[in-house]
Amino acid sequence: MNRGLVLKWARETAWVTVAFAAALALFEGLIPVFFETFLEESAGQLLNLRFVQRLIQTLLGVEFEGGLDAQAAVSFAWVHPMVLVLTWGLAITICTRCPAGEIGAGTVDVLLGLPVSRWDVHLSLTVVSMAAGAAAVLAALAGSWLSGQFVGDEYRIPVRALPPLAANLFCLYAAVAAAATLVSSISSHRGRAVGGAFALVVGSFMLSVFAQFWPALRPAARFSVLTYYRPFYIIRDGWAWSDMATLFGAGAALWACAAVMFRRRDICTT
Amino acid sequence: MVELSNVTRRYGRRRGIERVSLSIPAGTLYGFLGPNGAGKTTTIRVLLGLLRPQAGRASAFGLDCWSDSAVIKRDVGYLPGDLRLYGWMSCRNGLRAVERIRRRPMTAAGLALAQEWDLDPDVRASRMSRGMRQKLGLILALAHRPRLLVMDEPTAALDPLMQESLYTHLRRRVAEGATVFFSSHTLGEVERLCDRVAIVRRGRIVADETLAALRARAQRVVTIHWHDGAASGSIDPPSGLTVYRRQKDRWDATPSMPIAELVRWAASQPIADLTISPPDLTTVFQSYYRDDNPAEPGDGSA
Numbered sequence: 001m002n003r004g005l006v007l008k009w010a011r012e013t014a015w016v017t018v019a020f021a022a023a024l025a026l027f028e029g030l031i032p033v034f035f036e037t038f039l040e041e042s043a044g045q046l047l048n049l050r051f052v053q054r055l056i057q058t059l060l061g062v063e064f065e066g067g068l069d070a071q072a073a074v075s076f077a078w079v080h081p082m083v084l085v086l087t088w089g090l091a092i093t094i095c096t097r098c099p100a101g102e103i104g105a106g107t108v109d110v111l112l113g114l115p116v117s118r119w120d121v122h123l124s125l126t127v128v129s130m131a132a133g134a135a136a137v138l139a140a141l142a143g144s145w146l147s148g149q150f151v152g153d154e155y156r157i158p159v160r161a162l163p164p165l166a167a168n169l170f171c172l173y174a175a176v177a178a179a180a181t182l183v184s185s186i187s188s189h190r191g192r193a194v195g196g197a198f199a200l201v202v203g204s205f206m207l208s209v210f211a212q213f214w215p216a217l218r219p220a221a222r223f224s225v226l227t228y229y230r231p232f233y234i235i236r237d238g239w240a241w242s243d244m245a246t247l248f249g250a251g252a253a254l255w256a257c258a259a260v261m262f263r264r265r266d267i268c269t270t
Numbered sequence: 271m272v273e274l275s276n277v278t279r280r281y282g283r284r285r286g287i288e289r290v291s292l293s294i295p296a297g298t299l300y301g302f303l304g305p306n307g308a309g310k311t312t313t314i315r316v317l318l319g320l321l322r323p324q325a326g327r328a329s330a331f332g333l334d335c336w337s338d339s340a341v342i343k344r345d346v347g348y349l350p351g352d353l354r355l356y357g358w359m360s361c362r363n364g365l366r367a368v369e370r371i372r373r374r375p376m377t378a379a380g381l382a383l384a385q386e387w388d389l390d391p392d393v394r395a396s397r398m399s400r401g402m403r404q405k406l407g408l409i410l411a412l413a414h415r416p417r418l419l420v421m422d423e424p425t426a427a428l429d430p431l432m433q434e435s436l437y438t439h440l441r442r443r444v445a446e447g448a449t450v451f452f453s454s455h456t457l458g459e460v461e462r463l464c465d466r467v468a469i470v471r472r473g474r475i476v477a478d479e480t481l482a483a484l485r486a487r488a489q490r491v492v493t494i495h496w497h498d499g500a501a502s503g504s505i506d507p508p509s510g511l512t513v514y515r516r517q518k519d520r521w522d523a524t525p526s527m528p529i530a531e532l533v534r535w536a537a538s539q540p541i542a543d544l545t546i547s548p549p550d551l552t553t554v555f556q557s558y559y560r561d562d563n564p565a566e567p568g569d570g571s572a
Contacts, residue, residue, distance in 0.1 A: 105354060109348075109353075112319070113350065115342075
């Protein structure tokens with residue numbers, strides 16, 4: 001790892017990290033308050049729709065009878081599509097900076113004209129992306145904790161559940177970051193890398209959704225990242241070691257592939 | 271210092287470089303001349319470990335340019351041909367950032383260069399003109415005093431005064447023991463600056479000689495004005511002088527004899543004026559670029 005490279009990318013990604021982290025904190029802070037009001041005032045009319053129920057079941061990874069209860073609602077705050085988009089967006093934004101972003105912008109000539117190995121580059125950007133992910137997850141955790149101070153007990157996530165939730169969200173972030181790094185390592189245009197990485201995660205998301213409606217697809221759902229991120233069970237049972245290990249292991253494998261691809265590839269800006 | 275041995279690198283169907291061999295001794299100002307698309311930048315990318323040769327071997331300081339690239343670049347200053355800088359980068363913070371990455375002090379030397387070249391150290395690259403960005407690129411390549419400077423068309427976008435200042439700076443570096451690999455498509459600057467020049471054409475090296483050797487092979491033009499135009503018709507040129515245009519009172523000729531002998535012969539003739547041009551390198555270089563160039567060797571090295 002090269003400290004200078006870490007500082008360079010930290011400088012370049014500081015604002016985007018702050019923006020995504022603030023949005024996550026705000027969302028996690030507001031959604032329990034929203035649900036408390038929404039469920040009590042609207043009696044969950046919208047949630048009686050079968051499609052909406054299925055969608056929420058997909059996101060939560062749990063089947064529930066009747067309406068959305070308080071426990072399901074607070075866990076939904078951690079798996080809401082907005083949370084997923086923000087988490088994945090941050091991972092993809094940072095991890096496609098190099099090599100795809102630097103090649104596309106033409107700055108890779110300056111970067112790789114310096115005495116850094118490609119392994120240094122790969123490792124340094126990983127450190128920055130993991131730090132950004134940790135900051136975003138901590139912001140989400142802080143937002144969730146803070147909102148818990150303003151809602152009733154049943155809409156409050158127990159403090160004991162917050163660390164395992166944050167850890168599992170971080171593992172999800174790491175897996176997506178590794179996938180984005182792999183796509184970036186074989187691409188020479190940032191736009192294509194971002195598009196490719198988003199296609200992967202959206203495809204993974206859609207796999208989970210379709211598996212809910214089409215049982216024949218259920219065995220394939222094991223390849224979806226959402227299968228290994230289930231806040232409902234984490235809040236109920238505590239640490240989901242197996243899910244975290246799966247996400248982390250998949251992420252590590254993808255990250256190692258990205259390192260090999262980047263080390264072996266030719267770099268050409270013209 | 272730098273050795274390329276039969277290096278080949280193609281881009282699919284597109285031509286890159288073909289069996290390029292070069293040997294650059296330490297302390298040389300080495301010109302690398304060729305038209306656009308000839309393979310100059312590809313050769314530089316192989317040298318810097320950005321491209322892996324498909325055949326052959328490239329080394330610098332005795333180390334392999336692909337596998338030991340990071341070690342080699344500790345002592346390399348590189349200015350890319352199509353320089354793109356980070357928008358946030360000013361001279362001052364750029365020097366600090368590169369200093370941290372290189373783990374080698376260079377800010378003070380870089381700021382001194384910025385002062386010498388009249389570059390505001392606090393303007394960000396996103397607000398710089400092309401010439402200013404080029405100066406910043408040069409400063410970042412020079413400030414750590416590398417042993418090898420690789421410059422890909424470094425004078426592009428520089429004004430003539432700045433070009434002259436850069437030449438002076440490079441000559442000084444070479445006098446101190448550094449080696450400069452200077453890529454250009456402009457004959458004039460290579461002729462003025464370099465000790466040795468390689469000419470690349472369509473991905474192959476077609477010449478690799480000292481400037482002195484090239485000059486020795488270059489043709490001079492001799493112009494003789496006769497006192498008495500009528501008399502010139504009865505004068506025969508010496509065997510080492512080929513007259514290609516014969517007029518009543520003027521000859522244009524190319525000499526193959528020693529200049530001293532030519533002057534001695536001329537002194538015995540009724541001439542009004544004698545002009546001997548400097549060696550015309552342009553003709554030599556152009557001969558390498560012609561499609562029917564017989565000098566192009568089959569193996570790409572000269």
